[in-house]
Amino acid sequence: xxxxxxxxxxxxxxxxxxxxxxxxxxxxxxxxxxxxxxxxxxxxxxxxxxxxxxxxxxxxxxxxxxxxxxxxxxxxxxxxxxxxxxxxxxxxxxxxxxxxxxxxxxxxxxxxxxxxxxxxxxxxxxxxxxxxxxxxxxxxxxxxxxxxxxxxxxxxxxxxxxxxxxxxxxxxxxxxxxxxxxxxxxxxxxxxxxxxxxxxxxxxxxxxxxxxxxxxxxxxxxxxxxxxxxxxxxxxxxxxxxxxxxxxxxxxxxxxxxxxxxxxxxxxxxxxxxxxxxxxxxxxxxxxxxxxxxxxxxxxxxxxxxxxxxxxxxxxxxxxxxxxxxxxxxxxxxxxxxxxx
Amino acid sequence: xxxxxxxxxxxxxxxxxxxxxxxxxxxxxxxxxxxxxxxxxxxxxxxxxxxxxxxxxxxxxxxxxxxxxxxxxxxxxxxxxxxxxxxxxxxxxxxxxxxxxxxxxxxxxxxxxxxxxxxxxxxxxxxxxxxxxxxxxxxxxxxxxxxxxxxxxxxxxxxxxxxxxxxxxxxxxxxxxxxxxxxxxxxxxxxxxxxxxxxxxxxxxxxxxxxxxxxxxxxxxxxxxxxxxxxxxxxxxxxxxxxxxxxxxxxxxxxxxxxxxxxxxxxxxxxxxxxxxxxxxxxxxxxxxxxxxxxxxxxxxxxxxxxxxxxxxxxxxxxxxxxxxxxxxxxxxxxxxxxxx
Numbered sequence: 173x174x175x176x177x178x179x180x181x182x183x184x185x186x187x188x189x190x191x192x193x194x195x196x197x198x199x200x201x202x203x204x205x206x207x208x209x210x211x212x213x214x215x216x217x218x219x220x221x222x223x224x225x226x227x228x229x230x231x232x233x234x235x236x237x238x239x240x241x242x243x244x245x246x247x248x249x250x251x252x253x254x255x256x257x258x259x260x261x262x263x264x265x266x267x268x269x270x271x272x273x274x275x276x277x278x279x280x281x282x283x284x285x286x287x288x289x290x291x292x293x294x295x296x297x298x299x300x301x302x303x304x305x306x307x308x309x310x311x312x313x314x315x316x317x318x319x320x321x322x323x324x325x326x327x328x329x330x331x332x333x334x335x336x337x338x339x340x341x342x343x344x345x346x347x348x349x350x351x352x353x354x355x356x357x358x359x360x361x362x363x364x365x366x367x368x369x370x371x372x373x374x375x376x377x378x379x380x381x382x383x384x385x386x387x388x389x390x391x392x393x394x395x396x397x398x399x400x401x402x403x404x405x406x407x408x409x410x411x412x413x414x415x416x417x418x419x420x421x422x423x424x425x426x427x428x429x430x431x432x433x434x435x436x437x438x439x440x441x442x443x444x445x446x447x448x449x450x451x452x453x454x455x456x457x458x459x460x461x462x463x464x465x466x467x468x469x470x471x472x473x474x475x476x477x478x479x480x481x482x483x484x485x486x487x488x489x490x491x492x493x494x495x496x497x498x499x500x501x502x503x504x505x506x507x508x509x510x511x512x513x
Numbered sequence: 514x515x516x517x518x519x520x521x522x523x524x525x526x527x528x529x530x531x532x533x534x535x536x537x538x539x540x541x542x543x544x545x546x547x548x549x550x551x552x553x554x555x556x557x558x559x560x561x562x563x564x565x566x567x568x569x570x571x572x573x574x575x576x577x578x579x580x581x582x583x584x585x586x587x588x589x590x591x592x593x594x595x596x597x598x599x600x601x602x603x604x605x606x607x608x609x610x611x612x613x614x615x616x617x618x619x620x621x622x623x624x625x626x627x628x629x630x631x632x633x634x635x636x637x638x639x640x641x642x643x644x645x646x647x648x649x650x651x652x653x654x655x656x657x658x659x660x661x662x663x664x665x666x667x668x669x670x671x672x673x674x675x676x677x678x679x680x681x682x683x684x685x686x687x688x689x690x691x692x693x694x695x696x697x698x699x700x701x702x703x704x705x706x707x708x709x710x711x712x713x714x715x716x717x718x719x720x721x722x723x724x725x726x727x728x729x730x731x732x733x734x735x736x737x738x739x740x741x742x743x744x745x746x747x748x749x750x751x752x753x754x755x756x757x758x759x760x761x762x763x764x765x766x767x768x769x770x771x772x773x774x775x776x777x778x779x780x781x782x783x784x785x786x787x788x789x790x791x792x793x794x795x796x797x798x799x800x801x802x803x804x805x806x807x808x809x810x811x812x813x814x815x816x817x818x819x820x821x822x823x824x825x826x827x828x829x830x831x832x833x834x835x836x837x838x839x840x841x842x843x844x845x846x847x848x849x850x851x852x853x854x
Contacts, residue, residue, distance in 0.1 A: 334675065334738060336677035336679075336723075336736040338677075338679055338696050338725055338727065340696070351729075351771060351773070353728070353729050353730055353731065353773070354729055354731065354771040354772050354773045355679050355681070355727060355729050355732070355733075355734040355771060355772060355811075356734075356770050356771040357734065357736075357770075357771070357795055357798055357809040358770075360770075360795050360797045360798050360809065361797060361798065361800070362798050362799075362800045362807040362808070362809070363800070363807065380738070380802075380805070380807065382677075382736040382738075382807060382809070384679055384734060384736065384809075386679065386696060386727040386728070386729060387694070387727070387728045387729060388692075388694050388695055388696050388727065388728060389694055390694065390695065391696070392696075393696040393697075393698065393725060395677040395698075395723040395725065395736075397675060397721070397723075429697050429698075429699075429701075430692060430695040430696060430697040430698070431695050431696060432692070432694070432695045454698055454701050456701045456702060457698055457701050457702065457703050458703075459702070459703045459704070461721075464721070466703040466704065466721065466723060467703065468698040468701065468703070468723070468725075470696075
């Protein structure tokens with residue numbers, strides 16, 4: 173059993189905690205949290221041992237009637253690996269603590285690439301991080317692009333990739349974010365940082381990305397163009413992508429036009445929090461002409477990296493190989509929509 | 514004096530009426546409207562002769578206390594040219610009426626290309642429509658792309674253009690449109706119809722476009738990639754585009770991050786309805802690497818075609834050449850932001 177501690181219990185942390193709990197080869201040591209908010213309350217109700225992420229705040233948990241198992245350093249000391257899901261930038265500050273306890277750690281994509289010794293997407297580069305102690309699971313958008321590009325690179329070769337990332341302004345709970353009724357170039361500079369981030373996974377890849385921000389909260393939408401080195405048909409590309417467990421090809425008959433219906437489909441299916449762990453690709457959008465592939469994919473910013481974190485744990489702390497880890501993660505979490513149709 | 518009639522007095526019609534009134538070489542014969550709504554009220558207050566677009570509705574105008582000058586056929590008969598700004602599809606039905614009165618007509622981009630004998634963007638193909646009687650001013654998005662591509666084609670040559678069009682869900686007054694809190698591939702099929710529409714202006718151009726629809730009402734946003742045949746610097750491209758009167762290069766110091774501030778800038782400048790007749794291009798977004806140009810531009814769907822309609826009138830009904838017409842239109846309407854900085 174791999175003993176997993178989670179430092180940070182927000183959008184990603186709480187999902188990783190549930191996913192780790194579902195793994196037969198992992199044990200959740202506990203989760204660390206800074207404040208006794210609604211998420212801490214849920215953790216307590218689920219019976220997850222709760223550690224105070226900031227020492228002198230333990231009193232606040234007491235006041236809220238939430239029992240604390242200890243301080244975050246105890247969690248770090250008791251774990252084989254820490255998944256750091258703290259807000260962007262805090263992970264980098266935490267690395268020294270993990271090093272002091274000689275505990276390997278997995279950081280998130282909000283951190284700069286140099287927070288860790290390697291970046292990770294299970295389908296793309298699982299083996300490359302196996303000897304490392306500090307690894308970064310890349311951001312939701314980078315994960316989504318990498319998962320799509322991995323099979324395309326292997327099967328056809330990629331000459332150049334271009335993506336326009338139309339990003340949700342904030343998560344559903346981030347009520348202080350914008351924009352309202354506007355479409356912002358974000359960042360205004362081109363290429364955006366997303367392209368270079370994908371290159372932490374595929375260093376040789378030629379990719380340019382542009383970002384925008386719009387008044388939506390549910391998912392990101394990518395308009396993707398990939399100039400391939402060979403010239404498959406759209407149908408061949410569709411079949412290639414359909415075979416990938418973390419790519420969901422939305423069938424035309426599903427009558428799904430956007431993130432709203434995708435989320436509703438996931439909720440109807442009983443998925444936790446209505447999560448969509450897969451890239452959601454409109455099958456009908458896939459078009460290829462003279463090696464120029466285009467498609468639309470929606471990316472659930474809150475959850476697509478969750479199975480990646482589970483696989484990263486195995487890559488760092490076990491001998492399980494990539495295919496086996498992905499299969500175990502998918503099976504235990506319920507990743508993959510194909511069989512439902 | 515060119516006698517101009519306008520059939521349809523909605524978003525585009527009312528703006529074209531004002532723009533025609535501002536031209537020293539044009540006379541507004543009148544405008545035709547189906548219903549005595551708030552726009553008809555404004556037309557009456559401005560003293561524009563109002564014609565009933567549907568014969569048996571004249572009584573409704575009487576009831577609303579709005580005086581009618583006659584029926585639309587009288588307007589068509591009394592005009593040298595009709596600008597048809599009726600809702601999409603109605604223009605095609607109207608063509609027979611214009612033919613019956615041997616009155617040339619200008620249609621809008623909501624109509625199929627075959628409604629007319631040629632499509633029009635002043636900067637791109639003014640001369641090509643001069644012997645025609647029926648011309649279509651292309652849509653706001655096609656106009657915006659064509660204006661941008663015209664100087665790039667002339668100066669550098671264009672190998673391939675790609676654009677992701679993130680479109681406003683509806684105009685500010687279209688309260689029955691969506692989406693709310695979603696990002697929709699729209700159309701899901703790729704390439705979208707916008708690329709072929711640009712080819713009505715540049716038949717030889719290789720262009721692919723993708724469309725999305727988002728919860729915003731103010732302007733469209735284009736993420737544009739143009740693979741050029743030569744390799745200018747970003748600064749050279751910036752200077753080239755800055756010299757175009759209908760391209761507004763948003764300077765960094767203006768501190769404009771989206772459509773909201775663009776509109777506010779136009780309103781502060783006292784522009785009618787806060788209109789932005791120019792493509793609004795973020796100067797800072799312009800980047801070029803090995804002939805691959807990227808930029809963001811915002812397109813005001815309600816107004817960018819208005820100066821084009823004015824120029825189309827001159828192309829059909831006068832000997833004025835393209836440069837002179839564009840200059841007159843710009844001068845009389847106040848197109849061009851450059852001098853304000």
